Amino acid sequence: MGVLLPIFFGVLLLFTVTPPSMSQLPPTIMVPAPAPAPISPSDLCNGIFLSYDFILGRKIPPNDTADQPYRFESVLTVLNNGREELKEWRVFVGFQHNEILISATDALIVNGTELPALVGNGTIFGGYPVSDLKTAIQTAGDLKQMTAEIELVGTQFMVAPPAVPLPSNISLVNEGWLCPVPTLQSKRELTTCCIRDASIIVNTTITTKFLPRQPGDLTIMYDVIRAYDQNYLTEVTMENHNPLGRLDHWELSFDWMRDEFIQKMQGAYPTVVDATKCIFGPQSLIYTGLDFADVLTCERRPIIIDLPPTKKDDSTLGNIPSCCRNGTILPRIMDPSKSVSVFTMQVAKMPPDFNRSALFPPQNWRIKGTLNPDYSCGPPVRVTPTFYPDPSGMPTNKSSFASWQIVCNITQAKTEIPKCCVSFSAFFNDSIIPCNTCACGCVSETRRTCSAETPSLLIPPDALLLPFENRTALTLAWNALKHKTLPNPMPCGDNCGVSINWHMASDYRGGWTVRITIFNWGEIDFPNWFLAVQMKKPALLGFEKAYSFNASLLSVDGGVNNTIFMEGLPGLDYLVAEADEKDPKKKNIRIPGKQQSVIQFSKKLTPGINVAERDGFPAKVIFNGEECLLPDLLPMASGGRRNGAITVLSFITFYVAAFMVLL
Ligand SMILES: *[C@@H]1O[C@H](CO)[C@@H](O)[C@H](O)[C@H]1NC(C)=O
Ligand SMILES: *[C@@H]1O[C@H](CO)[C@@H](O)[C@H](O)[C@H]1NC(C)=O
Ligand SMILES: *[C@@H]1O[C@H](CO)[C@@H](O)[C@H](O)[C@H]1NC(C)=O
Ligand SMILES: *[C@@H]1O[C@H](CO)[C@@H](O)[C@H](O)[C@H]1NC(C)=O
Ligand SMILES: *[C@@H]1O[C@H](CO)[C@@H](O)[C@H](O)[C@H]1NC(C)=O
Ligand SMILES: *[C@@H]1O[C@H](CO)[C@@H](O)[C@H](O)[C@H]1NC(C)=O
Ligand SMILES: *[C@@H]1O[C@H](CO)[C@@H](O)[C@H](O)[C@H]1NC(C)=O
Ligand SMILES: *[C@@H]1O[C@H](CO)[C@@H](O)[C@H](O)[C@H]1NC(C)=O
Ligand SMILES: *[C@@H]1O[C@H](CO)[C@@H](O)[C@H](O)[C@H]1NC(C)=O
Ligand SMILES: *[C@@H]1O[C@H](CO)[C@@H](O)[C@H](O)[C@H]1NC(C)=O
Ligand SMILES: *[C@@H]1O[C@H](CO)[C@@H](O)[C@H](O)[C@H]1NC(C)=O
Ligand SMILES: *[C@@H]1O[C@H](CO)[C@@H](O)[C@H](O)[C@H]1NC(C)=O
Numbered sequence: 138m139g140v141l142l143p144i145f146f147g148v149l150l151l152f153t154v155t156p157p158s159m160s161q162l163p164p165t166i167m168v169p170a171p172a173p174a175p176i177s178p179s180d181l182c183n184g185i186f187l188s189y190d191f192i193l194g195r196k197i198p199p200n201d202t203a204d205q206p207y208r209f210e211s212v213l214t215v216l217n218n219g220r221e222e223l224k225e226w227r228v229f230v231g232f233q234h235n236e237i238l239i240s241a242t243d244a245l246i247v248n249g250t251e252l253p254a255l256v257g258n259g260t261i262f263g264g265y266p267v268s269d270l271k272t273a274i275q276t277a278g279d280l281k282q283m284t285a286e287i288e289l290v291g292t293q294f295m296v297a298p299p300a301v302p303l304p305s306n307i308s309l310v311n312e313g314w315l316c317p318v319p320t321l322q323s324k325r326e327l328t329t330c331c332i333r334d335a336s337i338i339v340n341t342t343i344t345t346k347f348l349p350r351q352p353g354d355l356t357i358m359y360d361v362i363r364a365y366d367q368n369y370l371t372e373v374t375m376e377n378h379n380p381l382g383r384l385d386h387w388e389l390s391f392d393w394m395r396d397e398f399i400q401k402m403q404g405a406y407p408t409v410v411d412a413t414k415c416i417f418g419p420q421s422l423i424y425t426g427l428d429f430a431d432v433l434t435c436e437r438r439p440i441i442i443d444l445p446p447t448k449k450d451d452s453t454l455g456n457i458p459s460c461c462r463n464g465t466i467l468p469r470i471m472d473p474s475k476s477v478s479v480f481t482m483q484v485a486k487m488p489p490d491f492n493r494s495a496l497f498p499p500q501n502w503r504i505k506g507t508l509n510p511d512y513s514c515g516p517p518v519r520v521t522p523t524f525y526p527d528p529s530g531m532p533t534n535k536s537s538f539a540s541w542q543i544v545c546n547i548t549q550a551k552t553e554i555p556k557c558c559v560s561f562s563a564f565f566n567d568s569i570i571p572c573n574t575c576a577c578g579c580v581s582e583t584r585r586t587c588s589a590e591t592p593s594l595l596i597p598p599d600a601l602l603l604p605f606e607n608r609t610a611l612t613l614a615w616n617a618l619k620h621k622t623l624p625n626p627m628p629c630g631d632n633c634g635v636s637i638n639w640h641m642a643s644d645y646r647g648g649w650t651v652r653i654t655i656f657n658w659g660e661i662d663f664p665n666w667f668l669a670v671q672m673k674k675p676a677l678l679g680f681e682k683a684y685s686f687n688a689s690l691l692s693v694d695g696g697v698n699n700t701i702f703m704e705g706l707p708g709l710d711y712l713v714a715e716a717d718e719k720d721p722k723k724k725n726i727r728i729p730g731k732q733q734s735v736i737q738f739s740k741k742l743t744p745g746i747n748v749a750e751r752d753g754f755p756a757k758v759i760f761n762g763e764e765c766l767l768p769d770l771l772p773m774a775s776g777g778r779r780n781g782a783i784t785v786l787s788f789i790t791f792y793v794a795a796f797m798v799l800l
Contacts, residue, residue, distance in 0.1 A: 178322055179216055182330035185223060185270075185314065186216040187307050189230065191325040194296060206292050209236075209302065213244075213262065213287040215309075216280075217270035219333070223311065224348045225268050225518050226285065231259040231306030234293040243267065244287040245500060247516055251392070253291075261310055262287060263516055265394070266497055303327050313337040347521045353544035354379040355466075355512055357389075359498045360523045360537035366493055368400065368485045372537075374459075374523075375504070377466045377476045380693055380702070381669050382547060383762040384506035386464040386661075387478065389441040391499035396420060396487040398435040403453070404460030404480030405441050407434040423487060432485075438501075443478060457481060464506065467665055470691065471704055475665070498541045507661060508556045508634060510547040510762045517541035547762075554578040557765040558633040559758050560601065563641035565749065566772040568595035568619070572631035576766040579629050587629035592769070594628060595619065601638060604658065604715070604727050605630030634659030635760050637668070641753050641772070648679065648739040649748045653686075653703075655712060655760070657730035663712040663761065666732070667704045669693075671757040675746055677701060679738040685709055686734040705732055749774060 179186040192210040199206075213230060217223050227247055232238075235257040238246075246254055247261040254260070264270075264285050271282040296302035301324050308316035309331040319329035350356070356376050363370035377383065388408070398415055399407065415421055415435035429435075443464035448455040455461050459479040467475040490497065498517040505512065520542045524534035558572035571593045579589045600611040609627070616623055640652040657663060669691070671677075680690060680701060687706050690698040704710060713730035738748075746752045751771060758765045 178328050178330075179218065182216075182218050184219045184330050184332035185226075185309050186214070186218055186328065186330050187228060187309060187316070187319070188212075188214045188216075188322070188326055188328040189304055189307050189319075190214070191301050191303060194293075194298060194302065196297075197292070204294055205297065206294055207296050207302075209289075209291055209293050209296075211289045213285075213289060213307070215264075215270060215285040215287075217272055217283045220272060220274065222272055222275065223270040225263060225311070226270055227261050227263050227310040229259060229261050229306065229308050229310050230256075231304045232256045232293075233259075233305045234296050234302050236291050236293045238289065238291040240288075240290045242288045243285060245516060248513060251501060256291075259304070259306070265500065265516075268519075301325050347519050347540075350520050350542050351518070351544050352378065354382050354510075354547045355384075355504065355545040357502060357504070357514070357543040357545065358523060359517055359541040359543065361496050361539045362481075362525075362537050364493045364496065364538050366491050368483055369496060369538075370481060370483050371498075372479060372481045373405075375466060375478045377468060379547060379762075380468050380470055380691055381700075381759055381762055382510060383468060383667070384464065384466040384504065384509050385663070385761065386507045387443060387466060387504055388464070388506070389502070389504050390438055391503070392438050392501040393499050395490055395497055397484050397499070399433045399439060399482050400431070400485050401483040402433055402441075402480060403482075404455060404457030405443055405478075405482075406454070407436070408440040408442055409436065410434060411436065420485075420487060424485065441480070443480075465665065466506075468667070470689075470702065471665065471667060496539050502543045502545070504545055508659075508663075508761055508763055510764075511553060512545040513548045514543050514545035517543050549764075555766040556633065556763045557635035557637065557758075557760045558631050559755070559765050559767045560636060560638045561640075561754060561768050561770070561772055562598070562601075562638060563749065563772040563774075564643060565641075565774040567597070568615070568772070569598055569601055569638070570768045570770050570772060571596050571601070572633060572636050573766055573768055574628040574631070576631040577633040579632060585629070586626055588624065588626045589629050591624045591626075591628040593631070594621070594623075601654075601656075602729070604729070605632075607726050633766075634661075635663075635765070637758055637760065637765060639755060639758070641749060642735060644748045644753070647741070648681070648737060649753060650738070651736045651753065652733065653736065654731060654733045657712045658715050660714050662714050662730070665704065665710050666712045666761055667702065669703070669757075669759040670701045670755045671699055671759075672701075673752050673754075673756050675743045676738065676748075676752050678742040679740055679746070681737045681739050683734050683736045686732075686736075688734075688736060701736070703734070703736075 190212045192212060195208045197206050197208050213228065215226050215228055237253050238256045239253045241252065241262065243264060244262045245265040247263045270285060273283055276282045293302055304327065307319050307327060307329060313334050314331045315334045316329050316331040319327045322328050356378065358374040360372045361369050362372050396419060398420060410433055412429040412432040412435045415429050415432060420435065444455055444461040445463050446461050449461040450456060457479055459477045462475060465475060466478050469476045500516060502514040504514065518541060520540050522536040523540045524536055527533045527535045555577050558576035560569055560571045562569040574591060574593045575589045594612050594616055596608060596612050597615045600608045613623065636656045638654040642650045642652045655668060677690065677698060683703060685706055686703040688701055688703040691700040691702040692698055693700050709732060712732050715727050715729050718726050718728050740746055754771055758767065
């Protein structure tokens with residue numbers, strides 16, 4: 138026994154000391170041990186490695202078994218293991234548990250949504266302030282410059298432990314990359330390795346410093362043209378590239394991310410001049426000598442508007458080419474000189490950016506106008522510098538110090554309510570099909586005395602000239618005459634600021650004509666208005682001319698000559714707002730601003746066209762870039778023209794009836 142004990146201990150010692158691989162034990166009972174040098178999945182990736190790592194989840198109040206919220210913390214990693222620098226990385230994270238993102242370090246949501254944000258359907262992140270990932274080759278393997286680590290914190294629902302809530306998908310959105318379906322590394326980590334799509338040849342080499350400029354409906358350039366340690370001067374250029382895009386009274390807004398403030402502007406102005414935030418903020422501690430009364434705005438999200446034309450030559454406020462048009466930006470085909478708006482601003486920086494080369498554009502850009510399409514803007518992207526003609530008059534170009542581009546595209550949100558509508562009428566039918574009930578929305582109000590669901594009632598021609606509130610008597614009389622039963626309550630109005638009447642004026646053997654009338658029921662004038670009409674295919678081939686509009690054919694959305702573009706001839710290009718009736722005898726009825734023209738078509742190239750029944754009516758009508766709602770019905774011919782006499786008779790009866798009602 139005395140001999141055996143040391144041996145036993147020796148064996149035990151042997152077992153503990155010997156590495157498992159050398160032990161003599163059968164493999165079945167071998168203790169799992171860490172591999173000598175674990176190969177991490179990122180080492181196996183020669184492209185862009187993405188990982189989503191769930192760090193922790195914790196139940197948070199309220200206690201609700203039906204919709205229990207949890208806090209989550211996770212890390213998104215983007216690592217460039219490839220051969221080329223990744224500019225402006227963009228990663229889609231397919232959240233799927235009704236996540237509300239509360240914070241994200243060193244990143245932004247790309248379309249400018251501010252945090253906290255609902256991201257339950259997934260969202261795209263981009264880096265901020267650093268958005269490019271260098272390669273190991275460029276940096277001798279400096280992981281710091283090759284990696285973006287985004288710490289995410291947010292709330293999610295119904296993810297009771299031990300379940301580990303991971304997104305459904307992570308992938309690189311940048312063009313030219315292919316990401317395989319992500320795989321689970323452990324229960325908490327989702328990874329994928331994105332590689333170059335060999336079918337897309339991209340001209341980026343290690344020498345190209347910036348991304349090329351991108352096309353878009355409206356582009357905004359942020360060009361830094363003077364840089365000092367504590368401030369810089371930037372020129373902001375907004376340019377319309379869409380033939381049907383337009384802005385009136387534009388309002389531009391963005392977020393200062395680094396406590397900057399605007400000292401001075403030329404060519405535009407903030408809606409509120411207010412430096413109080415600086416006086417009570419960190420800025421007053423840094424800029425001790427500055428008189429903040431001279432500062433324009435310290436708002437974190439200022440709203441910038443254009444100056445009126447009267448300030449064009451004002452040496453302190455204006456004096457910028459392409460400024461001061463009350464915020465109007467037109468399509469290029471109307472006037473190239475009015476398709477661009479420019480202003481400059483002097484931006485005061487804050488530490489740690491007191492350095493000429495520390496330049497950061499503001500984020501979350503948004504531009505909107507009145508009765509214009511909706512634009513959605515991407516983040517500022519650093520692009521090649523802008524060149525200007527040299528101010529010295531030398532035949533050379535001067536370069537901006539740094540340039541960023543913001544691309545804004547028109548969004549067709551389905552939920553967006555229209556801002557204008559169309560009514561139809563035709564020579565063969567004495568009724569007008571008015572705009573749809575609530576075409577431009579109706580306020581929901583319990584006291585409402587009209588019905589938002591009932592279709593609108595046919596109206597007589599002269600009711601078209603009256604505001605909806607004053608049409609009732611004529612409408613009632615007309616429908617009584619037509620033996621129509623009247624709904625109760627009556628349908629609500631269209632509530633549109635602008636309505637357009639499309640009147641089929643004639644249809645003869647060789648051609649046909651349409652009379653278009655534009656009504657402005659709103660409070661604002663529309664200088665330089667435009668109207669664009671798209672038809673069912675064949676009709677536009679026969680377009681000949683318009684009489685008091687300047688009309689031409691336009692190719693949009695990839696079609697050829699598929700749109701008639703109309704603007705007023707000089708002198709008729711101003712659509713005034715609704716105004717009071719000047720004639721005192723006509724009681725108190727407001728009259729709309731009005732523009733009218735006849736358009737002529739021939740049938741030479743479109744034999745067999747069925748103008749009256751459908752081909753002569755538009756498929757899409759766009760006023761100042763805003764699509765107008767079309768009625769659901771077309772006017773119908775009631776069995777030929779035989780009842781002309783009856784129509785005349787019924788008109789006489791109607792006017793007698795309407796006259797009596799009005800009295
Ligand atoms: C949470 O609510 C459930 C029922 O809704 C209840 O059974 C449970 O005890 C509650 N838990 C706490 C910690 O209050
Ligand atoms: C960003 O995208 C989300 C989801 O697609 C959308 O709900 C949101 O309105 C967008 N935000 C902006 C500012 O366009
Ligand atoms: C997610 O998408 C669904 C269906 O498209 C929509 O109903 C829901 O509002 C979206 N949620 C968020 C947070 O955008
Ligand atoms: C993941 O998201 C990307 C970008 O939205 C998409 O192209 C890809 O098809 C998605 N993959 C899966 C498996 O859903
Ligand atoms: C790539 O660069 C070459 C030479 O600079 C140029 O000819 C070619 O058009 C470029 N291709 C693309 C897709 O930009
Ligand atoms: C905007 O539209 C252009 C094409 O007109 C497209 O190339 C670009 O990717 C779009 N940009 C965004 C941010 O959607
Ligand atoms: C500019 O706008 C102001 C106020 O909105 C208005 O009074 C003025 O007539 C407008 N000028 C032009 C040329 O549209
Ligand atoms: C200025 O900023 C640049 C980039 O942000 C940095 O490389 C440089 O070292 C800074 N210079 C000073 C004097 O801080
Ligand atoms: C200056 O820039 C303009 C527009 O970008 C260009 O057309 C012109 O050729 C440039 N001139 C010189 C001297 O580079
Ligand atoms: C027209 O409608 C307005 C607003 O409801 C009303 O004030 C006015 O008296 C009406 N005019 C007539 C002639 O009915
Ligand atoms: C489109 O219209 C223009 C003039 O309006 C005409 O010159 C051109 O030939 C037309 N193109 C086609 C393909 O019909
Ligand atoms: C005029 O058109 C409307 C709508 O299509 C129709 O209901 C009505 O009967 C037509 N009137 C006549 C007199 O044909």
